[in-house]
Amino acid sequence: MANDRFAKIAAAHIEKDEKGLITPKPPLNESEELILTTYLPEHDYFPMHKMTTAEELTGELEKLREIYHPYMRSYSPAPKIHRKRQCLDTFDWRLETPEDKGNLQAVMSGGGAWECVTIPHYGGPIGVAAAYYRTEFILEEDFFQTGNLFICFMGADYKAHVFVNGCYAGSHEGFFAPFEFDITKMAKRGVNSLLVRLENDNIQMGCDEFYVEKILTGDKIYAATGPGWDDPEMGWHHCPPGMGLYQQVYLEVRNQLHIQDIFVRTLNTEGDAEAWVDVYFTENDAVDIEFGLSVYGKNFEHTEFEELRFTPQVEKQGRMQSLKAEKGYNRFIIPFKIENPKLWSPQTPWLYDISIDLYSGGVQNDSMCGHFGVRTFEQQTENEPKGMFYLNGKPIRLRGANTMGFEQQEVMQGNFDRLRDDILLAKLCNMNFLRLTQRPVQSEIYDYCDMLGIMIQTDLPMFGTVRINQFCEVIRQAGEMERLIRSHPCCVVSSYINEPMPECNGMPHRQVDRATMMRLFEAADSVTHLYNPDRVIKHVDGDYDPPACSMPDNHCYTLWYSGHGIDIGRLIRGYWQKVLGGWYYGCGEFGAEGLDSEAVMHKYYPANWMPQSDDEEKTWTPSRILGAQTGRMHRNFFDTPHNLTDWVGRSQEHQSLATKLMTEAFRRDRRMVSFAIHLFIDAFPSGWMKTIMDCERNPKKAYFAYRDALSPVLASLRSDRLTCFAYEKVKVEAWVCNDTCERIKAIMKCVVECNGEKLFSREEQVETGECTSEIVANLVFNSPSVDKRKSMIVRMGLLDENGIIMHDTSLAIEVFPPIDTNGIKACPIGNTANRVLEKLKINQSPLQSTQTFLISDLEDYYANSDFIEQKVRREGAVAIFMSLPPGEHILLGERITVKKSCSPHHFLSRNTGHELVKGYREFDFRFWYDQEKDMITPIADTTLRCDFMRPILLCGGDDRWEYAAAEMICDKGRVIVCQAILDSHIKNPVAADFICRMLRYKDLY
DSSP states (O other): OTTOHHHHHHHTOOOOOOTTEEOOOOOOOOOOEEEOOSOOGGGOOOOOOOOOSHHHHHHHHHHHHHHHGGGGOOOSOOOOOOOEEEEOOEEEEEEOOGGGGGOHHHHHTTOSOOEEEESSOOBOOOSSEEEEEEEEEEEOGGGGSSSEEEEEESOOBSEEEEEETTEEEEEEEOSSSOEEEEOTTTOOSEEEEEEEEEEEOOBTTOOOTTTOSSOOOOSBOOOSOOOOOSOTTTTSSSOOOOBBOOSOEEEEEEOSEEEEEEEEEEOSTTSEEEEEEEEEEEEEEEEEOEEEEEEEESSSOOEEEEEEEEOOEEEETTEEEEOEEEEEEEEEEEEEEOSSOOBBOSSOBOOEEEEEEEEETTEEEEEEEEEEOBOOEEEOOSSSSBOOEEETTEEEOEEEEEEOSHHHHHHHHTOHHHHHHHHHHHHHTTOOEEEETTSOOOHHHHHHHHHHTOEEEEEOSOBSOOBGGGHHHHHHHHHHHHHHHTTOTTEEEEEEEESOOSGGGGOTTTBOOHHHHHHHHHHHHHHHHHHOTTOEEEEEESOSSOOOSSOOBOOBOTTTTTTSSSOHHHHHHTOOOOEETTBOEEEEEEOOOOOOOHHHHHHHSOGGGSOOSHHHHHHOOGGGSTTOOHHHHGGGTSOOOSSHHHHHHHHHHHHHHHHHHHHHHHHHOTTEEEEEESOSBOSSTTSOTTOSBOTTOOBOHHHHHHHHHTOSEEEEEEOSOSEEETTOEEEEEEEEEEOSSSOEEEEEEEEEEETTEEEEEEEEEEEEOTTEEEEEEEEEEEOOOOSSOEEEEEEEEEEOTTSOEEEEEEEEEEEEOOOOOTTOEEEEESHHHHHHHHHTTOEEOOTTTOSEEEEOOHHHHHHTHHHHHHHHHHHOOEEEEESOOSEEEEETTEEEEEEEEEEEESBOBOTTOOGGGTTOOTTTTBSOEETTTTEEOOSEEEEEEOTTSEEEEEEEOSSSEEEEEEEEEETTEEEEEEOSOOGGGTTSHHHHHHHHHHHTGGGGO
16 A cells, blocks of 8 residues: 555665674584484374464463462552542543634633543544643642642643643643642632643654655654554554543642652662652752651562661761752662562562651651562673673563553553453463553553563654754653653663664754764663663664664564565574674564454444445455555465455464464574564554454464464474475474573474374484573484375474473475476576476477477577577467566567566465466465575566466565466467576475476467
């Protein structure tokens, strides 16, 4: 679709600066060959049961609720209350009109047409706009007797200007951070008015073309995700940068001397810690203060200490002097120790509560509580390779998913049971972390992740570019983000920008260049570490302009935006994208689209998105769905379905396959320390269908594929050959991928069977190090004799010392009988054509007497074109042109256009009805092995534009099927142009058979 921004980004094939970049290569395979010759029953095993249904998932979710229920309890004493709070949850709302801009007093007085809304409130419009929120509140006498009155906002998107009783209270920019204003001098007893003018703007990278006619960039610091709202044309998609008071608003009375924030910094796993206490004083004075600390177990019964007194002091000129609290912000650091601490981890998310009382002059002024977990999270950056993560001193790899809106909606709706379940669904999928993609979220989400033990990456909301004039604002918001998340043990990694683009994204007059962005990273690091010295930071998630000076991260959609990042054959072989040398690396996004279920479509989708009759369904495509990509992208991966059921099934099957292939490739890559599938759960129907679970929490097939591929101990079989001939030697790599912190000793059992008959087996002891992956063996055997194609299954199981299966897997390899080339003759024209005939042991016939020409060299063809044309037109000969170069060519008087493809083709459709492809299966022209490069390589990288020809093979084009092979009739003869790359793929039986069919074509017409 023309307005698909993300497809455009993926298709850009941005050239990367080579400075310091290396191409990670497959590990050296030094494992021994295990020859499989016979089958022994004692080598066999019963495959483990693997979850595949929603019903099974529901049952396991029930069990996990029980397991984690104790960690959600609270045993600590009730906090002391020194504040009064009044929530403001009902407002009048309306959009700003042109008349309002010169008459704000009328707005404050209630002029205009208002709509009553409840907070949280979020929606459109996007882009340059403004809205008003107006309400009244009543203050009783006691609100003025205990201290200062603050108006508090937990989150307002985007620029908020606050007025109380017509007086300006203050402004705040940004959508995710809490902010507050002291309104003591503006408030009055009785009825008070509150007006918020909320401004929206174009975002820094420009609003998505789905929603605006013209892309304009602005100052809003926002990436490409948000909570969305319930509107199929605008709000369902995760990207619309809406606006609103989408978090709590309340009034709070505090003492003039009060605690603003508490952050517990755990220094090690032995229990040494510091309480960082932010104290605020509203008066222009200086006062002595004292603290009382109490620490309890939060989700377990325990009292560490109570009312531990601390007076802040500093040594000055050899004497200890008290530190006084002065007007405004003060930070005090209180050291303390927990004896024999219970450590926070994903398996055991133990939490502590801290309560701090603030005293001055012997009087308690304020009290605040908070929770924390005792844990350390570090990234090794001293020695190469840099970048390995360590949780509580032990290596850990982050395996998870991107989230975009569902969790934010749950907090806005107050649906915390679903929030709990969604986090548990991630854990059931064997994830250990979530990337809260491209935006910080509400504090309640971090609270639940703390309790349930899921690690979190939080991103500053930037995508692609940074406006020059917003440089300092970005740094300020980086500090706000750290203050928001620093108290949460679940928060382990932060990131600053998603997919930065080179060359200022073509706008050097508005956007900073890469050198300036690198300085921004340094400044943001400084402000982040000002608030939390221990934060692990990954500057970039998905770098299109590398290198950065932190851990490299690249996004990869090779099985969706075909070839994006790295070719799928190279990925399976063990290569990776160019990265900064000396580092481990990550993949912050990968995935493919899987359509919503039919039930969800029928229940929620607008009628104009859906087929309205049986006849219409035959031509319906998902392109009718706003934002869906399957209608266009599917041609790179599977044939066009002709009904809704098949569209859903085929898209989900491809998503599942892409998930399995890519995730297992990442697991085998020991240099990959972090990856996240894009995406986890959809917030709304069709919101962003790369999710592996829809808005009703129905798991797609990819959910179960991902769950299996994330098994902590994974058995993985890798082969570049998925087809072979009978009697061929077959080699399959056996991998053990271990994400645990323990060495794995296992019994490996391998079995090969074909058509239900068990042919070979082997049993070996294998061992793998902690938190790594290794090739433990090369399985070698001969494929069986077959008289027709059959499926050979290679199975591998890992069993522990007690014979309990840890994980198992299987790999299907299609076996074909030898090809009979007797009677085939052809005249090769060109070296490639000559090699093809030699590889297939096909007799060559002389130019003068041949009836079939195999042509790979156009110069040689043009030297004999008159003769060949005469043979074709008058004698009925066949001329087969192989892989013509891009450009226009005149073949037998006809103009043929060959176009270079935007991306390589690993799938060609045989669904043309042509007799040359009769009997082939849908995926016979997919994932072909290249014997010259010893890996899977693209089948085609060019297409034909020749509407007058009859198609034989098809491949995906920009918006339609294009020809990969086609035929034209030339009087008595035939001309075939085949752009499929055949020479290097002849080891694939279908490739060899297809060549032979073309060479025999004269016998078919």
